Amino acid sequence: MPHYHLALLGFGNVGQALARLLLRKADELRSLYDLTFDVTGIATGRHGSALNPNGIELERALQLMEAGERLDSLSTQPVPVNAFDFIRRSQAQVLFENTPVNYESGQPAVDHLKQALELGMHAITANKGPVVHAYSELRELARSRGVRFYFESTVMDGAPIFSLFRETLPAAHLRSFRGILNSTTNMILTRMEQGETFEQAVAYCQEIGLAETDPSGDVDGWDAAVKVAALSTVLMGVNLKPQEVEREGIRRITPEDIRAARAENKRWKLVCTAERQGQGVRACVAPQLVDAASPLFGVEGSTSIVQFETDVLGLLTVIEADPGPDTTAYGLFADFLNAVRSV
């Protein structure tokens, strides 16, 4: 029976959801895959860290976080001084990297993942930064060490997108894709259709934890552009930087625009598109009017959608409803299982 040591670097909403999922699925993993695990390290941003080669009690770690306390008391070893010290001393076979995203450079997540891979760990992240800034390098490094660099949760949450192509569509050639990939702007547009102003809709998204205090990353289309760049880089083999994606956000869409669209049974959506052009990819994020015949029309609230045009199937569409920390955590969990059963 294979036994794995896991390390969780970052223990916010997603990291905690992953811990709960690991607890809930532990028996199933044993019976389905004959697989057991221990979490030998947890590192947080502001609540300390813990290392225990015999396995940290996850329930206790979750309780401490809920109580706003530090995790240091769970450590059977001197508390690591920084993330690199933590990774090295965790003795894990799998690192889950869930530190905050940095769109500019992908750091320090890129270096965390690099270190893990160099130490022969599978490196798994929900962090888009490393995919758009260091995909080729991390993939090659993983290959050379016989481990995996997986990142399913970076686009459309836990829904299988990268693994769809990697595992289920062998030798398929992706020609173009189109979709709605940013939940916050889609929720804002949906709320505006229900009569709210842009400001009210943004405030609502902030209230439910969908939008940041500064919503510009979503509203100006940056998050969508990063996802388009990630899909293009990984699925089309064309390294695209977010800055190379033509980008327009939703700020210019007025309540009048939305009413006018509804009167014609149409909807404004922030649409992502990418298609091959010569050796490159032309990619774009912009508001578009979609009509009822399009599968994008019915995509409301935080739901997302992507349509893939390949050389082997008709248009293939994937829709994911109700994303959240639990489903992001499932993407990480699936990456873990896919990584360990693939080697």
Next chain:
Amino acid sequence: MPHYHLALLGFGNVGQALARLLLRKADELRSLYDLTFDVTGIATGRHGSALNPNGIELERALQLMEAGERLDSLSTQPVPVNAFDFIRRSQAQVLFENTPVNYESGQPAVDHLKQALELGMHAITANKGPVVHAYSELRELARSRGVRFYFESTVMDGAPIFSLFRETLPAAHLRSFRGILNSTTNMILTRMEQGETFEQAVAYCQEIGLAETDPSGDVDGWDAAVKVAALSTVLMGVNLKPQEVEREGIRRITPEDIRAARAENKRWKLVCTAERQGQGVRACVAPQLVDAASPLFGVEGSTSIVQFETDVLGLLTVIEADPGPDTTAYGLFADFLNAVRSV
């Protein structure tokens, strides 16, 4: 570099599309997967058979079929006397079973697949019969021989459905599903919305090769029920016979019903549903009115859709447009690659 011998039992539209796809992708398989292959056997229903341990020239086989001639001239060995003789003497590592479907018993496809597995071949089929009649037995047999029994193309054509769960959604528990799984009835309903009578719409489907001369397998919901049974058996682990699926076809839907629905911005669809009930599954195929808020609403013509409710993600929807022999062939091709790279 691994080299595989393939045998094609059944060489109709789908078998020929598979041969064309193998030809088109041969170079890519070599460069992507370091994999080469020969087709060492082709058996047809009415155009003879051929065996050649050094590989049959596929272009030539396709030309002979197009010219309505027999394949026997391509055989470097005595032409096999029946399917079992063919399988045994093909010396293949992979059998593609594409004989006509038999909904009653799944035969003789079940026995063909059984023989292939017993000989240590991967057994791949687009034939629904064996999945609903012998899934557990064939899977166990495959397991015991260290090979695979795959059948991606039996439901929603080449779109990844079985491989989605097998490869990308580890430890996910399927609670229920809902979808439109029969292309012919969906095309008939779409044509009736455009003003055709039921009879005209059926005639159109027959003309384009979507419906059989006797359309009752589609129109009375049998094909959909078989697919529901296959999904329930494989993805929910509950063996369901097509006869156990509550079933109503589309014959009672009149042009008046369709007009009345359209007036309310609704549509009649032949909807498949299945949900767990105790240790079993309650499954149903029946016409339902769907409104514009449902992703089923926009599914027109031969497009199909399925929505999965699991314990790990929000509702996950897959839509496949424009199915046909080429995309069915891709499902078989993907099964081949997934089988050989999984062992």
